[in-house]
Structure formats: structure tokens, C-alpha cells
Amino acid sequence: MLEQIEKVDQDLIDALRPYFESAHLDAREHFHAQIGISLHPDAAVGPPCVSYPNCLPAKAHRGLFGEVVAGLVTQAYQDNFVGGHAWQVPIFLFRQHDDVENYLWALRWNPARKREIYGRHGSDFIGIAVNSAGEVVRVIAGEAKWRKRLQPAVVANLMLGDKERNAAGVLVHNGRGIWFEINRDSPIPHGLRQLQRLLEQRDPNGHAAAILSIDRAVLGLAAPFARTNLVLIAGNASANREARTSVIPWDELPEEYTSAHDLQVVEVILSGDGDDLIDGLYNTLWQNC
Template identity: 70%
Template sequence: MDQWLEPNGTVKQNYGHLLLEQKGEIDQDLVDTLRPYFESAHLDAREYFHGQIGISLHPDAAGAPPPVSYPNCLPSKAHRGLFGEVVAGLVTEAYQDEFVGGHKWCVPIYLFREHDDVEKYLWALRFDPTRTREIYGRPGSDFIGIALNAQGEVARVIVGEAKWRASLTDSVVKSLLLGPKEEDEDSGEMAHNGRGIWFEVNRDTPMPHGLRQLQKLLEQRDPDGHANAILSIDRAVFGQGPLPGRTNLVLLVGNGARRREALSCLIPWEKAPAEYTAPHDLQVVEMILEGGGELIDKLYASLWQDT
């Protein structure tokens, strides 16, 4: 990360802002460096989806190579969404000391298997390789991270909204945060409809549904290693223990605008935006790349190609 990105961050009370600007080249060395983390992030969903559609991941499996290989065979637009969600976790773990609150975050498992439309897409592609189409986005939080106390219980959760855009211009970012523009019925003028990221973050439940999903996955994948975390989530759900504290994360990743100046921010860093009204800590991350689309294409084409 140090070779790839230059961090500039501030934390003021319950608001943190981190600007990450690309400083190294996007080349094969970067792809090779990122590949293990991305394979780890997608491994649970890969095993789950392949099992659901009846394709073995064993290298000695009989038959011709299958037409389906998650996540490689998904449309490029879907790869861009997945990239943003993985980067949200990667940044959270890599720069946790620069995040608001100074919590020790970890992302024990990603929620990618909780995406019904991907399973439907892969099922159709399994039997007819010509059935390609775009994929509906996964509902709910883009990613969930947790901070554990000394007893291994979930003390805090970080809930992420991650958005990739090919060009992070001021107008694009405003549409993401405030919703797309629509014509006002009274004035006839175009205005943001107010149903963007801030709307979704502000109205989310104190305990995100994604934390319950993460708990159920940990029960399957690592019940012993996360026993106390699993139990603490149960207690919170059933009202037998406190709700974990919460931090909201908004991550925007994409290529910088054509005339962008270095160190310029698209979301104010001095204080939390006025549109953010939730009572929880807020961490904003702006990741500015050059040639980000090419990086995503090369990265997702490379996953599991050496096995």
C-alpha cells in the first residue's frame, strides 16, 4: 500500500477523512501484490457459488474446464462494484490507525455469497455460456468490519458504503452522495432527489443486518476461532447484551478528474458534511487512481489462474 498510495488524513472529534492518491505505477507487480488479498476476500463466495451450481473446485475434477469461474466470469461492471467493496475492507485494515477512533479493525469474512442475483447468473451461465447480462447490485451494506475486545467479543462494527466511478468529478460525487437530479414539480428546476449515500447511511438501523449475516458465516467457517464474537452478536440481537458501537465508512474510489489538482478533496475534510445526521462516528475515504479500470480488469482476470 505504501508503494501504491500516498495517504493524507485528518481526524476531528467523531469525523475522519482520508485521501489516498496513487503514486506508483499500475503494473503487473501491483496486480501480483493485490491478488492474494482479493482471492482471500472472494474465497468463501467462490466455494459457495461453485457448490451451489455443481462445479468442483478440485484441480483433478473430471470433464472439460467449466464455463463458470467466480468471480472471473462476472461482467466487468460487476467487477468494479466488487473491487470497491474489497478495497473498503483493505483500506480499513491497512489504515486503521488513521481512522476515526483508532479502533483495531478486522474483516474476518466478506459477504459476497449474500447475492442472489449472482447465483442466478452463474446458474444460467453454467448451462448456457451465451446467457451473459448485467447483474443487480447486492442489497445491504457493502462490507462489515469488526473490532473485538480483550474477550474476543464484538465491541464495535464498521459499516461501509463503497462506490467506484470511472471519473470522480464534483458532479458525479454529488449525485452519489445526494442522489440523482430530478425535475422539481413546483419550480421545474433540476435538483438532487436526496436519496443518495447520506440518505441510506442516516436511516440504517443501529445494528446493521450485515453483522447478523457475518455472524452466520462465521458459525459455518470458523465457529471455534470466533466463538465469543458469535455469542456477543447473539446477545445483542436478543437484547441480552449491549449493541456494539458503530462507525460508518463512505469510500469513493476511481480515477481523478482530468484537471484535478493534487491534494484536492471532493468531500470536505474540515468537518463532517451537514447532510450526515447519523449519531455514529463517520470515516470518509477518497481513493484517487490513474488507470483504475485497467487495474480492475487485470486483477480480476488473474484470480486463481495459477491453480
């Protein structure tokens, strides 16, 4: 559990910005190339200002925030995570989001075409642990969710699914929440294959051993990797929350979690100004419009 101690200010935003820019850099370069907007500072004035990820809707920024924070805490607190594995996040998967590309393409030609964006399918976050030869030996696959207010009912819906009326007319959780998605995930998460393909494009020599080891696992030439499942919930504390109170019970493994893999839960509890933090970050990445 990570609890906010001090109020959001410019110093905090400035400290977080380099990590967020690094996390979005691959997707930024990819999307800008796809829609024909140069990132070179001396480029000629082009079409109406389109800048990934700054120009995405505020709701999309909140989803991206949780995914970036999943990588940040995995790397910063890896000694505190179950197993004490040395996690790496070589690249984020943000370019694997077709609706973002469609949105930016339309916005490039018509700035009035603003709308909400459909979420990206698959794992929100992927990290790897490698051996001395650089081969992948373990994977961490994460589900990251942001909610404006972490009230008990909101968290229950996230974990257990929305409430629907059963045959008796009683409102019950439909069972299609985060636990459901984690429990049924494939032995090798699809996001790992996506990460491999990105590494082949971005750094094939530096990650050659990792790329080959993933290929062997996908092709069935080696066993699937050992795995840790990560659940990250971030948001503002509910009005009546007491300090150091978990939003997800932690003293026992939740009975809804039936996967055989290790489970790591991270709660990021903010003090009510989480929207200011997210807006302050995404409005100033690369200092673009």
C-alpha cells in the same frame, strides 16, 4: 485520501491479488458448490468454464473492487482511522448475492446467457473490533462506490442522489444518496447478522465469543454495539483535478450526515488507469479462465 503515485503494472496486480483472492474465497467455494462445479484441480472436465468471480461482467467487477478495497484500507490504515480501533474483517459477505448465483447457474448451462447483474442489498462492507475475550465491541459498516471518473457532479449524485425536477421544474438532488442510506440504517446493520451466520459455518470455534456477542445484541440482551460508518469512494481523477484535492469536503462534518455514529471517509484516487487495475486483477484471480 489515497492517491496513485506510480502507474498500474504487473507488480502491483501481483501484490494485490492474494488479498482479493482471500476476500472472494468464501463466496467462490459457496457458488461453485451451488452450481455443481468442483474447485479441485484434478476434477474431471465439466461444463463450460464458469469461475467466480472472474466470469462476472466488468461492471460487477468494479463494484466488487470497491468493497474489497474498503476492507483492505480498513485493515491497513486502522491506526489512521477515527478512533484508532483495531479492526478485523473475518469474512466478506459476497455469497449474500442471489443474483450472482442466478447468473452463474444460467451461465453454467448456457455460456451465451451473459447479462448485467443487480447489486447486492445491505452493507457493502462489515468489520468488527473485539475485546480480549473475543467479544464484539464495535462495528464498522461501509458504503463503497467505484466511479470511472470522479467529477464533482458524479460525486454529488453519489452522496445526495440523482437530480430530478421539483414542483417548480428545477433540477435538484432527490436526497436518496449515500448520506440518506447511512443516516437511516438500523442500529445493528443487517450485514453484521449475515457475518455472524457465515462465521457459524466457517469457524464457529475460532469466533465463538464474537458469534455469541452478536446474538445477544440482536436479541436485545445487550445494547447495540458502538459503530463507525465508513464511506469509500474510488475512481479515476477528473481531468482538471489538482493533487491532494478531496472529492468530499473534509474540514467540517457534512451537514447532510445526521447519524450519531463516527464517520470515516476514504477517497482512493487513481490516475486514469483504474480500469486496467480492476481488469488485471479479476482476469487473473486463481489464474482461471
